[in-house]
Amino acid sequence: MNDTTSHVSQSVDKIPVTVLTGYLGAGKTTLLNRILTQDHGRKYAVIVNEFGEIGIDNDLIVDSDEEIYEMNNGCVCCTVRGDLIRVLQGLMKRKGRFDAIVIETTGLADPAPVAQTFFMDEDVQAKTRLDAVVTLVDAKHVVARLKDSPEAEDQIAFADVILLNKIDLVDDDEKSALHSVLNHINPHAIIHETSKAEISLEKILGRGAFDLGRILEDDPYFLTNVHDHHHHHDHQCGPDCSHESHAHHDQTGTHGNLNTIIHDPTIGTVSLRAGELDPNRFLPWIEKITQIDGPNILRLKGIVAFKDDPDRFVVQGIHMILEGDHQRAWRTDEERSSRLVFIGRDLDREKLERTFAACAI
Amino acid sequence: MTMPTIANLDTGTFTEWAGFLDGIPVFADAQGFIRVIEKNERRFDIHNGILCAKPAFDGKSLLSGGEDGKICRTSADGSSEILYQTATRWMDKIATGPDGAVACGSGRKGAIILSSGEVREIEVERSIEGLAFAPKGMRLAIARYDGVELLWVNTKNPNQFLEWKGAHTGVMFSPDGKYVVSLMQENALHGWRLGDNKHMRMSGYPAKVASTSWSYKGRWLATSGAPAAILWPFAGKDGPMGKTPKELGGMGKTMVTRVCCHPSADMLAIGYENGMIMAVRIDDGKIVSLRRDGQGAISTLNWDRSGARLAFGSEDGEAGIIEIS
Incomplete structure (x- = not known):
């Protein structure tokens, strides 16, 4: 930085x-x-x-x-x-x-x-x-x-x-x-x-x-994802992995027996993407999500592009603790997009995706 | 009151305790040194790291606990003895009581050391966060998670447990022995009236309370934890229940880090995060500046017995004695 x-x-x-x-x-x-x-x-x-x-x-x-x-x-x-x-x-x-x-x-x-x-x-x-x-x-x-x-x-x-x-x-x-x-x-x-x-x-x-x-600077998921998502040799995804390219990704192979390996297969990740967001909708939304689902959220991180805001807004959280701030100006070579990841137990993917999408402009 | 004069001293590190033993200024620092200031400064190497220090009830010696696991008693002449020692554990909690009694704590273990030399080891379910002897020395309060244990010092009678959910990080008795007040992790004090175990909530602080002091005759409990000294009224029979506290010595947004009530007048000294020190009269809130700001937050403040001198120390080593009369 x-x-x-x-x-x-x-x-x-x-x-x-x-x-x-x-x-x-x-x-x-x-x-x-x-x-x-x-x-x-x-x-x-x-x-x-x-x-x-x-x-x-x-x-x-x-x-x-x-x-x-x-x-x-x-x-x-x-x-x-x-x-x-x-x-x-x-x-x-x-x-x-x-x-x-x-x-x-x-x-x-x-x-x-x-x-x-x-x-x-x-x-x-x-x-x-x-x-x-x-x-x-x-x-x-x-x-x-x-x-x-x-x-x-x-x-x-x-x-x-x-x-x-x-x-x-x-x-x-x-x-x-x-x-x-x-x-x-x-x-x-x-x-x-x-x-x-x-x-x-x-x-x-x-x-x-x-x-x-x-935040998210060294994140292997976003690094691969941003650069057109190609799998490097040691990155294989689980059944709940949300990589966009999974629609055509082979779901068999090493993925087959994961649920028998993991004691509690309810743990997983939800990754959300959108374009520019409305701060008046996003900020109350993330507050509410962490208040309600906080016990199940282990970590969350995100970079957000707010409409008419020249600066990147960044957030991170642990359970109900949430911290957010303006980080730096968006560079001209960067796509003004918003990305948010949740790692947690029993995360309601459908609800997160739907309510997050409602924050978009 | 005439203009105060300040004699400065530099401990070079966090000043754990500054005060008077037998009228002689003494400074204990986090490095482990105890300095005695008479005509010259004498420095005694007592601990490898001091974590806590309290004067004895008679004001003649300083009891200290260290990173070296020792509890030491040091007198104003520099003589020092080891009262208790554990292997390898940080001794970070200490209390002193009447008749030379000392209590110490390290994690879930601690000890009571009586003047006879008798040592009673104690063990509690959760870590010892604070210790205080009752004014007559019969009971010892132990602050821990979810409440305060009251232990009988001289008998094996079972502990009384004053329960209140949450982490209690310090404890004290009121000077009349009627109340027990704890400091909590979440910016509040909690109190119990011992007669009927009635609870007292003392909340509304913007920060954790780190320093407390009972005023002359126990009429007020002064505390840090806000950008002013907060004083809870304890004069009536219901203590502070249903009453709002007094706020004194507010200096804009500057947080108060230490409070110390005068030994014989309704007045207190207040230390701030920027090193400033003020004296404030409790009745009318009249303020006299005792020290302008300095390098670090005030970490300790203690009057001498007559109330004519105030010893102070800060987090970065600036320390000294303020003469008031």
């Missing part, structure tokens, strides 16, 4: 926070130690919830008991992590001893309260910013996990970046099936195949995945 007219405030002075999720044994600690020991000149503070089980090599490690707090606003999905609020407040009192924070969650952790903490607590929000949710997936065991654990699925659905780890332990057919599963649950995450969590750190750190200024 080089655009100097950007309206979205740059959060340069806020400390970036990366959240590592993934089922037990997926390789979180291995990845964490890679982050900490690589010669990058940056210092990290690490927050863990399962201290002492496996060695982490860092000066500043804080252990905390996972505490999920529901907010007293009648919304069951408005949850924050009380332990993180406390620890982050303590850490931020002594600025200067670290450049970034990594939170390693437990294998069963729900990423939503962790992410929501960065939007719902004013003190945390003032001093830190959520950079990305990075989910490690054990290529060998994820299929079994998805059958018995909705947490594993949530962690994938919530991810900005997925490391398909231990890839050396599966063959090409399994690999291709795994990509289908991951793309079905979350076609918007960037997937990297790794073994022993080996990856160059710029692919997982400094992503700005929750930065409105960069």
Whole structure:
């Protein structure tokens, strides 16, 4: 984003926070130690919830008991992590001893309260910013996990970046099936195949995945979609995938047995497209949708072209939390179109499509 | 009141506590140092990182909890002892009570340390977010998710649980011991009248309440959390129930970050997010400026026993003593 007219405030002075999720044994600690020991000149503070089980090599490690707090606003999905609020407040009192924070969650952790903490607590929000949710997936065991654990699925659905780890332990057919599963649950995450969590750190750190200024910039779905939607080799779509070209896309092959692989096949994506929208219809609509369907919406992101507005309007959300702002001027070489994606459970595609279409000019 | 004079000091980091021990100015910072200011400044290395600090009830020592898992008692002469220690866990909650009692908390575990040296370990279902001794020291209030536990300090009688949905992030007793008031995650206070467990909602804040102080004789509870100090009336038998609070010291949109009531007059000191400090008379709201703005938000404010000097500290290290008389 080089655009100097950007309206979205740059959060340069806020400390970036990366959240590592993934089922037990997926390789979180291995990845964490890679982050900490690589010669990058940056210092990290690490927050863990399962201290002492496996060695982490860092000066500043804080252990905390996972505490999920529901907010007293009648919304069951408005949850924050009380332990993180406390620890982050303590850490931020002594600025200067670290450049970034990594939170390693437990294998069963729900990423939503962790992410929501960065939007719902004013003190945390003032001093830190959520950079990305990075989910490690054990290529060998994820299929079994998805059958018995909705947490594993949530962690994938919530991810900005997925490391398909231990890839050396599966063959090409399994690999291709795994990509289908991951793309079905979350076609918007960037997937990297790794073994022993080996990856160059710029692919997982400094992503700005929750930065409105960069929204959907690295989104693999939109990248392929915008450029006339051609499938690259590791992008295969699930049965609910909404790629427009699916009308003529082969629905058999690796798609066949997805419902038996996934524990809760209700999780999915709805992608919406339109031309210019009427802000007086769109803004109340998105408010209402997130109020009503918030508990089922895990993530939402979008870029909107409002009629007679020279600037792009960007939105993102987690459950009922919604954030939107003008981002930058539309470039002359850009098509003024509106795109919105929802990842969630039991999303009513027909209703979303119909009510969204009603916001168009 | 004549013009105040300020003696400045730089702690170089977040000032956790600034106040007086035995009349001597003392400053504790997030780095872990405690500074004692007499003719010269003396600096004592007490913790690897201080997370919380409170003066003892008798005002002769400072109790502090650290990133090193220790609870220390430090006197104005710089002597310090470790009262309690846990391995590797952040000790971030502390309270002091009569007869030298100290309570501390770290996650779901904590301890009560009596002056006899006796240690009683405590464990609660949810993380300890706040601790406070009752004025007579018989009971300890523990703020946690969904309410406040009242524990008997000297007996094994079961805890009383004051339930109210939501996250309670701090707690205090009124000076007469009749009320328990908690700070909540959602920009409100919640109170219970202990006689009949009647609830009190104190809401309407634009921000979380981080600082509270009882006025002289407990007539008012002053709080931060707004662009003015908010004072709830506690003089009547129903406390603040059904009453609107007083707003004092409003300075445009500048948020109040600290409040500290004067020890012997109906007056309070107010610290703001821009480093400004004001003294405000409660009766008529008359304001006297004590400090112009500075680098960082005021993080601590404490009067000496006579109310003639006010110690302050800020988030970025600016600190000092203001002489008022």
